[in-house]
Amino acid sequence: MVTAPRKFEFELVSPEQLVFSEPVDMAVVPGADGDFGVLAGHSPLISTLRPGVLQIWQGDVVEQSLFVAGGFAEVNEERCTVLADEAIPVSSIDPTLVTAEIEELEAELPGEVDPVAKKLIETRLNIARAKLWAAKVPTTH
Amino acid sequence: MPSLKDLRNRITSVKSTRKITSAMKMVAASKLRRAQEQAHAAQPYAQRMQGMLSRLAANYVVTPAAPRLLVGSGKDQTHLLIVLTSDRGLAGGFNSYVVREARRQIAALLAEGKTVKVLTVGRKARDLLRRDHRERIIDSLEGIGRKKLSFTDATVIAKAALDKFDAGEVDVVTVIYNRFKSVMAQIPTQLQLVPFQLPKAKPVAADPHAHHGHHEHVVPPAVYEFEPSEEEILAELLPRNLAIQLYSALLDSAAGEQAARMTAMDNATRNAGDAINRYTLAYNRARQAAITKELIEIVSGAEAL
Numbered sequence: 474m475v476t477a478p479r480k481f482e483f484e485l486v487s488p489e490q491l492v493f494s495e496p497v498d499m500a501v502v503p504g505a506d507g508d509f510g511v512l513a514g515h516s517p518l519i520s521t522l523r524p525g526v527l528q529i530w531q532g533d534v535v536e537q538s539l540f541v542a543g544g545f546a547e548v549n550e551e552r553c554t555v556l557a558d559e560a561i562p563v564s565s566i567d568p569t570l571v572t573a574e575i576e577e578l579e580a581e582l583p584g585e586v587d588p589v590a591k592k593l594i595e596t597r598l599n600i601a602r603a604k605l606w607a608a609k610v611p612t613t614h
Numbered sequence: 615m616p617s618l619k620d621l622r623n624r625i626t627s628v629k630s631t632r633k634i635t636s637a638m639k640m641v642a643a644s645k646l647r648r649a650q651e652q653a654h655a656a657q658p659y660a661q662r663m664q665g666m667l668s669r670l671a672a673n674y675v676v677t678p679a680a681p682r683l684l685v686g687s688g689k690d691q692t693h694l695l696i697v698l699t700s701d702r703g704l705a706g707g708f709n710s711y712v713v714r715e716a717r718r719q720i721a722a723l724l725a726e727g728k729t730v731k732v733l734t735v736g737r738k739a740r741d742l743l744r745r746d747h748r749e750r751i752i753d754s755l756e757g758i759g760r761k762k763l764s765f766t767d768a769t770v771i772a773k774a775a776l777d778k779f780d781a782g783e784v785d786v787v788t789v790i791y792n793r794f795k796s797v798m799a800q801i802p803t804q805l806q807l808v809p810f811q812l813p814k815a816k817p818v819a820a821d822p823h824a825h826h827g828h829h830e831h832v833v834p835p836a837v838y839e840f841e842p843s844e845e846e847i848l849a850e851l852l853p854r855n856l857a858i859q860l861y862s863a864l865l866d867s868a869a870g871e872q873a874a875r876m877t878a879m880d881n882a883t884r885n886a887g888d889a890i891n892r893y894t895l896a897y898n899r900a901r902q903a904a905i906t907k908e909l910i911e912i913v914s915g916a917e918a919l
Contacts, residue, residue, distance in 0.1 A: 486662050488765040488861060490655040506841050519670065520841035521850050545851060547666050549838075554662050558854075589777075 481513040482552035483529065485539065487560045493537070499530035500553055502546050511553045518548040524603035526563060527555065538563040540607045542600045566608040575601045618904065621897040625890060632886035638704065639879035646797070646872035652763065653794070653865040660858050667855060670848065673838070679845050683776075683852040686809030687785045692729040694752075694775060694784040695719060696807075697743065698791035698863060699736035700871040701756055706878035708792060708800060708871055709738040715802035716790050720747060731784060735771060735864075752778075763868050768861035776853055779808055791863040792870040798877065800870035805863065807856050 480496035500511045503525025509518075522544045529537040542559040578598045585591045616624075676685060697716045699709040716732070716739070723730050732751045734740040740754040753774060758767045778784045787808035792800040840847055 484658075484662070486659045488656060488659045488768075488858060489652075491658040504841055509841075517838045518841065519666065519838045519844075519847055521847055545666065545847070545854075547662075547669075547838075549669075554666070556659060556662055556666070556854075 479513040481511070481515075483511075484552060484554045485527070485529075485557060485560055486554065487557050492539070492557070492560050493529065497529050497536070498532060500555075501526075501528040501530070502553075502555060503527060503541065504546065511548055515548045515553070517550070518546070520546050522546060522555070522557070524600040526607045527557075527560070538607075540566060540604055542604075563607050566604055568605060568608045571601055571605045571608065575605060616896075616900075618897065618900055621893055621900060625893045625897060628886050628889050628893065632883055632890065635879045635882040635886060639876055639883055642872045642876035642879060646869060646876055649763075649865065649869035649872050653862075653869050656861060656865055660862050663851075663855055663858055667851065669838070670844070670851070674844065674848075677845070681845065681849045681852055683779070683808055683810050683856070684848065687779070687782065689785045690728070692731060692784045692786070693723050694731045694733060694778060694787045696733045696735065696771065696775060696787065696789040696860075697739040698789065698867045699734070699739040699742075700867070701737040701758075701760065703738060704878065705871055705875040706881075708874035708878075709736075709742065711800070711802045712790060712792055713739060713742040715804070716743065717746075719788075719790065719804065720750070731778075733771070733774065759864065759868055763864055765857070765861055768864055769857045771864075772853065772857035772860050775807065776856065784808075789860060789863050791867045792874075794866040794870045794873065797873045800874055805859065807859060810852055810855065 480498055483493065483495060483497040483500050484491070485493040498512075502509055502511060502520070503523055505521040505523050508525070509520070522541055524542050525540070527539045527541050528535045529539070539557075539560050540563050541555070541557040544555065544557040546553065546555045548554075575598065578594055578601060582591065582594050582598065585594055695716060697712060699712050703709065720730050720732070730747075730750050732743060732747060734743060734751055734754045735758055737754075737756050740751065740756070743751060755771065755774075758771075775784075775787050779787060786806065788804055788806045790802065790804050793803040795801050
């Protein structure tokens, strides 16, 4: 079935600023339980995010790929809102810097005895690994 | 009667003071502009989050599994007050108003028999509160946003408060800060962070336009799917919301500080100008008097011959 392409309002907001707000064709959001694509008319949903890549599609191409460190997504009849903890363009990630960060964190992890601090390091490690992965896997299209 | 030299010295000194205050005023003005821009840029996130929370609340039924941040610890005994001030003074009544509000609140809580703990942010809060509430200050943070305030600063404070709450050391968390109303007015404000008051879900049908805030569009309560469960989302959303509210408070406080300093320095510059005028007048009078006196001496000396 072929329907006329319909756009929907998509917003990406980080605590510091409104990053993106435009009608788009599709958004692929890294949900906590797996990536999900949002098209116009998606059923209402609230989800948490995992560190990963958010793709914004216009027509058949990925217009923007952004790395988000975590946050929330809400889809309702009117729009899709993503509240990201941190949102940076994938192209601006420096793999060498991230690799250095991962190594540093990995070295730190075994020595940490405080469970709270350990959890914090693990979280940061997860984010850094996802970031590195995002930078190394070039987005197709 | 001060001597001519004294007056001259005083005029020079007031003039250099005026230079300093007028420079500080200009620095504060440019910092204020930046702080306001930053506060403005941070608004969308806070608004969207409020919107999301209120839509969640519209359908939410409190269950035994409800996050403690929402329902509280079941007690109301120990209060944690987070007092936001600046690190630096010379900002008029900016810091003393907040501290006065904090003192009032501490006294009121103590009178009710509550236990009060204080977390100070900014050197001024610590310096001013340490005199009479030293034993209540559990921690003092400084240098927050010395360069540029970031969201991380807010998460650090939020985490400190959350840890205390999770450990059962405090039951209620309130932040006291200067709300930025306008450049001329900063209002000392109290905001309860824990337990969190979910925005009341108002009946949508009654008046859709009076629903919530200006920018947030009215969305009819939809039946949302949750990924993962509603409880888990709330458990993540609430601490995040706390950090965001603190972040807004910090931004308000930072903008307010610069506004207060600008106003204070503007007044100081004007007062210095007035003082210089007064002293110059006195100086000229004294000089004229000295000249007249010398002339009289010459004339009467000549007459005596």
